[in-house]
Every structure is written in C-alpha cells, then in structure tokens.
Amino acid sequence: MGQKTSHKITVCTSCKHKGTTCKPGFELIDKLRTAIAQAGDAIPEDFEISGVACMAGCDHPCTVAYYGSHKATYLFGDIDPASDIDDLVDFAKQYAYLHDGWCSSVDRPGKLRKSTLARVPASMIAMELTEEAVH
Numbered sequence: 001m002g003q004k005t006s007h008k009i010t011v012c013t014s015c016k017h018k019g020t021t022c023k024p025g026f027e028l029i030d031k032l033r034t035a036i037a038q039a040g041d042a043i044p045e046d047f048e049i050s051g052v053a054c055m056a057g058c059d060h061p062c063t064v065a066y067y068g069s070h071k072a073t074y075l076f077g078d079i080d081p082a083s084d085i086d087d088l089v090d091f092a093k094q095y096a097y098l099h100d101g102w103c104s105s106v107d108r109p110g111k112l113r114k115s116t117l118a119r120v121p122a123s124m125i126a127m128e129l130t131e132e133a134v135h
C-alpha cells in the first residue's frame with residue numbers, strides 16, 4: 001500500500017474582524033468544510049479542517065494555513081468567510097495536485113495571490129538542499 005499524503009487546513013479561531021469582537025474563524029471553518037465536501041472528487045485528496053487559537057498573523061484576520069506531508073506550507077491572511085471560500089476551495093484543488101506543494105503567487109487563485117503571509121518549503125526539501133550544499 002502506498003504512502004498517503006495527509007492534507008490539512010488550519011483556521012485561526014481567535015482572529016477578530018477589525019474593530020469588532022466578532023471571531024469569524026468558526027464561520028469560516030463551517031463554510032469551508034461544507035464547500036470542500038460539496039466539491040467531492042474534484043479535490044483528489046482529503047483535507048482535515050481544524051481551528052487553532054492563533055498563528056501570529058493577528059494583523060491580517062482571518063489567517064488560514066495549508067500543509068501536507070512533504071509539501072510546502074502556506075499561511076494566508078485577510079481571509080473573509082463572506083467572500084473568499086471559493087478561492088480557498090480552488091487552492092485546495094490546486095494544492096492536492098502539487099507534489100511538493102510549491103507554486104508562485106501568480107498561479108494561486110483570486111485573493112490568495114496577494115494575501116500570502118508565508119510560504120515555507122517542506123522540511124525534507126530544505127534538509128536535502130542543505131546536505132547538498134555541504135557535499
């Protein structure tokens with residue numbers, strides 16, 4: 001049996017809409033779970049969607065992270081559950097097909113082109129490059 005890559009999306013549940021006490025992360029998780037389930041086989045991998053208290057992107061509510069084993073990790077900011085669910089679903093589709101998870105900003109859907117706070121290479125790739133540099 002082949003090794004299955006696990007894919008995860010984590011949403012900050014502590015982010016507040018600017019100037020309010022409203023925490024839209026829970027709404028975002030609900031909408032995203034529904035939209036990903038509705039996409040069905042169009043997304044060729046399962047995504048586990050969960051919440052976390054803070055991802056240190058507090059000036060850019062909401063923050064949303066994508067990660068998978070042996071894949072680059074992304075942190076997106078300024079995500080609004082009212083308008084950005086389609087872009088998140090499109091990126092899940094795209095991310096599932098990328099074997100190392102790496103893509104440039106122009107290739108990301110809609111708002112995610114300009115709202116990327118971080119793109120971190122898979123640790124395995126970073127270690128391989130480091131080892132090559134030493135030899």
Ligand code: FES
Pocket residue numbers: 012013014015016053054055056057058061062063
């Ligand atoms: S409160 Fe959401 S990233 Fe810190």
